[in-house]
Amino acid sequence: MTKIFVENQAYEVEDGQSLLHACLSLGFNLPYFCWHPALGSVGACRQCAVKQFRDEKDTRGRLVMSCMTPAIEGTRISIADAEAVAFRKGVVEGLMLNHPHDCPVCDEGGQCHLQDMTVMTGHDYRRTIYPKRTFRNQNLGPLLNHEMNRCIQCYRCVRYYREYAGGTDLDAFRLRNVVYFGRHEDGTLQNEFAGNLDEICPTGVFTDKTVKRHYTRKWDLQYAPSVCVHCGLGCNISPGERYGTLRRIVNRYNGEVNGYFLCDRGRFGYEFVNSPKRMRQPLLLKDGKPQPVAKARAMEHLASVLRGNKKVIGIGSPRASLESNFALRALVGPERFYSGLSNAGQRLTAAALEILRHGPARSPSLRQIEQADAVLVLGEDVTNVAPRMALALRQSVRQQPMRAADQLKIPHWLDHAVRELAQDQKGPLYIATPAATRLDDVATETYRAAPDNIARLGFAVARALGASAPEVSGLSEAERALAARIAEALKSAERPLVVSGTSMNSEAVLQAAANVARALFAAGRTASLSLAAPECNTLGVALLGGGSLTEAFKAVKSGSADTVVILENDLYRRAPAQEVEEFLSCVRHVVVLDSLATPTVEKAELALPAGTFAESDGTLVSSEGRAQRFFEVYVPGGDIQSSWRWLREIMLGAGQREAAAWQNLDDVVASIASAIPELAGVAQAAPSASFRIAGAKVPRAPHRYSGRTAMLANIAVSEPKPPEDPDSPLSFTMEGSPDQPPSPLIPFFWSPGWNSIQSLNKFQEEIAGPLRGGDPGVRLIEPPTGANGSYFTDVPNSFEPKAGQWLLVPLYHIFGTDELSCLAPAITELSPEPYVMLNPEDASALQVAEGVEVTVTVGGATHRLRIRIAPGIAKGLAGLPAGILPLEGAGLPAWSGISRA
Amino acid sequence: MEKVLTRYIQPDGVPLDARAYERAGGYESVRKALRMAPKDVTETVKQSNLRGRGGAGFPTGMKWSFVPTGPNAPRPKYLCANADEMEPGTFKDRLLLESAPHQLIEGMILAAYAIAADVAYIFIRGEYILAIERLQKALAEAYEAGYLGKNIQGSAFSLEMYVHASGGRYMCGEETGLLNALEGKRANPRTKPPFPQVSGLFGKPTIVQNVETLSNLPHIINNGPEWFKKLSKSEDSGTKLYGVSGKVKQPGLWELPMGTTIRELLEEHAGGMREGLAFRGVLPGGASTDFLTAEHLDVKMDFGGVQKAGSRLGTGTMIVLDDRTCPVGMVRNLEHFFAQESCGWCTPCWSGLSWSEQLLTSIEEGRGKPDDLEKLEFICKFCAPGNTFCALAPGAVEPLQSALKYFREDFGRHIQAQHCPWR
Amino acid sequence: MLSAEERHEIEEELKRYPSKRAVSIDAMKIVQRRRGWVSDEALRDIAELLEISADDLDSVATFYNLIFRKPVGRHVIMVCDSVSCWIMGYDRVREHLTKRLGINMGETTPDGRFTLLPIVCLGTCDHAPAMMVDQQLHRDLDAEKIDKILEQCS
Ligand SMILES: Cc1cc2nc3c(=O)[nH]c(=O)nc-3n(C[C@H](O)[C@H](O)[C@H](O)COP(=O)(O)O)c2cc1C
Ligand code: SF4
Ligand code: FES
DSSP states (O other): OEEEEETTEEEEEOTTOBHHHHHHHTTOOOOOSSOBTTTBBOOOSOTTEEEEESSTTOOSOEEEEGGGSBOOTTOEEESSOHHHHHHHHHHHHHHHSSOOOOGGGOTTTTSOHHHHHHHHHTOOOOOOOSOOOOOOOOOOOSSEEEOGGGOOOOOHHHIIIIIITOOOSOEEESOGGGOEEEOSSSOOOOOTTGGGHHHHSSSSSEEEHHHHTTOOOGGGOEEOOEEOOSSTTOOEEEEEEETTEEEEEEEOOOTTTTTTOOOHHHHHGGGGGGOTTBOOSOEEEETTEEEEOOHHHHHHHHHHHHTTOSOEEEEOOTTSOHHHHHHHHHHHOGGGEEOOOOHHHHHHHHHHHHHHHHOSSBOOOHHHHHTOSEEEEESOOHHHHSHHHHHHHHHHTTHHHHHHHHHTTOOTTBHHHHHHHHTTOOOOEEEEESSOOTTGGGOSEEEEOOHHHHHHHHHHHHHHHOTTSOOOTTOOHHHHHHHHHHHHHHHTOSSEEEEEESTTOOHHHHHHHHHHHHHHHHTTOOOEEEEEOSSTTHHHHHHHOOBOHHHHHHHHHTTSOOEEEEESOOGGGTSOHHHHHHHHHHOSEEEEEESBOOHHHHTOSEEEEBOOGGGOOEEEEOTTSEEEEEOOSSOOSTTOBOHHHHHHHHHHHTTOGGGGGOOSHHHHHHHHHHHOGGGGGGGGGSOOTTOOBTTBOEESSOTTOOOTTTTTTTTOSSOOOOOOOTTSSEESSSOSOOSOOOGGGOOSOOBTTBOSGGGGGGGBSSTTSOBTTOOSOEEOOOOOOSOOSOOOOOOOOOOOOBTTBEEEEEEOOTTTTSTTGGGSHHHHHHSOOOEEEEOHHHHHHHTOOTTOEEEEEETTEEEEEEEEEOTTSOTTEEEEEBTTBOOTTTTSSEEEOEEEO | OOOSTTTTOOTTOOOOOHHHHHHTTTTHHHHHHHTSOHHHHHHHHHHHTOBOSSSSOOBHHHHHHTSOOSTTSOSSOEEEEEEOOOSTTOOSHHHHHHHOHHHHHHHHHHHHHHHTOSEEEEEEOTTOHHHHHHHHHHHHHHHHTTSSBSSGGGSSOOBEEEEEEOOOOGGGGSHHHHHHHHTTSOOOOOOSSSOTTTSOGGGSOEEEEEHHHHHHHHHHHHHOHHHHHHTOSSSSOSEEEEEEEESBSSOEEEEEETTOBHHIIIIIISOSBOTTOOEEEEETTSTTSOOBOGGGTTOBSSHHHHHHTTSOOTTSEEEEEETTSOHHHHHHHHHHHHHHHOOSOSHIIIIIHHHHHHHHHHHHTTOOOTTHHHHHHHHHHHTSTTTSSSSHHHHHHHHHHHHHHHSHHHHHHHHHHTSOTTO | OOOHHHHHHHHHHHTTSSSSGGGHHHHHHHHHHHHSSOOHHHHHHHHHHHTSOHHHHHHHHTTOTTSOSSOOOSEEEEEEOSHHHHHHTHHHHHHHHHHHHTOOTTOBOTTSOEEEEEEOOOSOGGGOSOEEETTEEEOSOOHHHHHHHHHTOO
16 A cells, blocks of 8 residues: 555555546545546546645645656645646636537536536636637447537547557547547448447547437436346446336446446447337237237236146246246246257357366456456457457457566556557467457467367367377367467466357367366466356356257157247247247247247247346346346336246246245245255345335436426326335335445446546446445356366367368357347447358359359258358358357258359 | 867758768767777766757756666667757758768767667658758768668677658657657657657657757767867857847858857847847747847856746747737747647647637737736646646747736737737 | 559668558658649558558548648648748738739649648748748748749749
């Protein structure tokens, strides 16, 4: 710890920080713009000036920028010093010279860092009378608005976009007071993390375009702590609602998980909640057509179908909560519960889980991934499968070059100094995938190959690390040398990391990754192993156990089942259409719970409208193995409710009395904990519904929430009683405790004087550190630490191309692969058309040019697809877009011919 | 007086070629230095008390001593000659570049040898076409004669030297802006510390030195530090290229002992004011220095002397204000330049300077308001040293703050009369 | 498309720097010397050669005043508007030029012969006022001298 003096008062602060960081951590209100905890200091805006004194006797002092000055032992500063106060006020005055003062019509109004800082510094009168400079705005695509006149030239946008997120198509143009932040020409921003500009920009230049269509002020939204459902990483989010529609998503800081940033799928995918495809009422099949029916009628029907029925099975879902899956499992009994994962998905997830359980490598949090200093990626196109992890990996390559900064005593937060020293140097990051990835630009080396060869490279790296790992025969000289280089890089790192996952549908790839991690342990290195999971609760549903979809199909075929309850799962996305059709036609009763009218819903005898993440409570287990609770943002209209609540009612209707004990979410969680010891920790993911702060609940709405007495006046003049929430300690109003809730219960960040997202500073134990009381979530899987255990030994044979045949492999898309986000119009717009990707040599062998239509047969179905030619894809492979084509369950990788349409 | 910097300059300004230059004593210092240990070269320069001629006056030898040396020092190391010369009113380096390119190259070899630099760039203004041509030619000759390239003069020392012509911006002259420009980036300045001596061009140890500073080095090595000190009339050693522009009888540039007074420059060398004009003030060292007035005529033009009088020696090239030129107009012209050249990085500079230009324009055009002077004073304080990221803005407000002090009445007359009294 | 000579010249420059990006300004000047300015197309070609984005290169291009991102006339007149020239009669020079050419500062004559631009101090303050026409410096300007210079430009 370091002792510093602020206004002559002694304080202890963490070592090695900037004064700004230290002061904010101490809770002082010190304004800033260009500094950002994730981006460090560059001293551009000059807003953070304080007076620094040499010693006790120095009374004159001098102004310094607190963000650029280290807090070293004995540093004496004054924030309140008159000269410092006047200077800071002047900075805002300078920034406002050209600002349009258009807060009333600005999307940022009410959550604007510039507004907050203007008030904080006391600048309140415009002394200049001259014309302001004006700019032309650009169309930056469907995600972000551009309103350059509001710019204050803090450079945060380009620093974030280029230096942090690795984007190349946003830049600063011109100079002096006319610096223009935009693109070289109009067009959609290409970086997958562009949406964070909405929060990075301290004013209203970059704002969320999806919000524009249903704009609502920050203070008029009702929020809840939530978790993103669009991939397996479990980023924390704050969704906001008004008038029964979801209006936006903002980042909810979790120091161990997403930190300050989300990916664009997570930020903009929310509009599926408002989709016209939503089911709002039960649908009962009548004359071959689904007809809306009253809830009571639906429940009666269901009771008649289920009561005494011994042939019911349940198909769960990796996109439904643990609670809902568990409730289904309780309804049908553990042996008749199927996870809802495809055959391959089930096998691979189980394999991944086994690897994580046995260790020795631990699955790292995203923060730890960021700090890895050598990385091997086996098989995952990280940006498109686990997007936020790609942003973390981008930071990891800075770890090794940062050591040179340590030698010159340049603090890491002195951002440009560190970057200028490091220049283009990058720490080791090796990527082995079938096709090019969006991280290749920072990769040390890439290896493009078929899944089997990717696995073989992994096995070879393990072997190069330790002679007890299995030998890989038949490697080329180049492959052997590459494996040796990778091994060397990993071995000489302090925090090596192996990233893999299930997207290659290859157990061998997973095993190879596990071997590398094991070999590193054997060589005395504490490696971590991150295995990406495709969906928000893939790991959770795998922890519940249960058979795969194919096994469910078999159960029906064998006649041991004739009724199926399907939970939030569109089977057509999990298995070939033919098999699904066959299955559904064999089943006597198909009951589906889902939020959307999927093709499976269309086949249901009875469909029940389930709440989306925004309209229900539950727990998800991320690929890290972290259980996190999400809470209902608002009470949905119609008959929509959490699936687990439907299932509870169904159980009661079917005479299963044990469900009566489930009064609220906590009761379901308690049942899970007692039924499955590995999930016991789930109860600690968030405080229980009975939690109170000084007797009060945690308000979901900000205290300035307006129109409450009037907003429903068109329906009834008297203000209705706010809805009850038996499932959480959160209230559906602005009433409740004004105090900061425990971290898993923070619905939104706000603090007096800090209306923007920057108010987060007030919620952290330490700036950029954990939230007060620790970050949300409970890790469920902690492997034993010893390096015991044995290597996997099934090294696959080398991939052999076949004449006239291509090995079909799935390729993933941040916009397109995920089922739910694809229904958000902005995401739909960015999703690619179906295609088949070939290497240029293969394309010319096939005599097809870019864009030519061909037919490919996958999982029994024949698709007409356009050719995409990409040098990045390995020879002999044909890439198909996962999710956009139903590839899960199609048994990829598989061989197929390609013929001209 | 002994000619030093201008020693090799021919009356027609055409530079000596390498042969002729050698015959006149050129490159002698290289041979001498190569027999010395690099640290002794640094030591000699330190003892000579040579201070930088680019404006800041930092002791040259001391700057070199911060460069890491020895077998573990990062490589390559770089030397950059700052030949950007874009400060209005400054026209000294152009003479040295156009007429004595070999002297600069010779000086650069010495500096590079002292810090064990591997590569040297001459960063020169893009508009200095003639100088660029002559430098290119001189460089080719120097390579030819074995003063550049591998194993210079049979020694173990090697040095590559290139000319880089700027894309044009005042900020390129600021030493860290220069480094960014050389890296092909926007010429925003860099954080200091770390200083370029430890992390500079391409992240490697780098020295940036003004052309005039470097041109002194051969003579210091040849004649020793004591000789160099004695050239001057003041505490600061050596000679200086002094210039005078404005409405004087003979504007020009002269090499004179350091410490020559303003009066001597103005009256003896520049021939006094033009007929019918009276002296009102002077920017002693280029556009970014404070005005001095008649009471300062006996100030010695050295680092300490000018500073004591409330201004800076700067580049030693003075701009004279006469009584028929509007001081408000002059300051408006200056602030227009600085506002235009602000790199746009830090708020006081990009916002304050453009505001000052707006205020000055409106005063000059007869639209001034009584409280405009307060606002201008605010901007001067706003842009004070330490408040901005680099020295551009503090330099920019020097003429403004001193004009407000010395010519306040003139500003007042503009505002009262609502027009410029000089028009 | 970059011409073979342009490409060659840029590649020669690349030998002098440890990074490709470092050549961005030189490369644009090489192209500009031949074409008068740097078009969007040229910008993209150079960016591709240097393996940076067009946005990155344009960011650099728009910072520097000697890189022209708009077409210019056959002759570019750059008139010093800095302090010494201002004292010595910049206003007269500018007025004479704008009247003679019938254009304002920053414009190009309709016949594409001249572009008139202000420039900062040309480092010849003892011979103010001054201007540069193409590669040539002209000093101690007066109306007569200016007319002669203009006449010599085809
Ligand atoms: C805005 C600005 C412009 C500058 N322009 C020049 C210049 O054109 N030439 C120069 O030698 N120094 C210039 N300097 C000073 C340099 O930053 C640096 O101090 C100098 O090159 C160091 O060399 P010296 O020690 O030999 O003087 C400038 C400084 C600033 C702040
Ligand atoms: S003072 Fe600030 S804006 Fe001005 S040139 Fe320096 S860094 Fe750029
Ligand atoms: S926050 Fe310190 S200068 Fe911008």
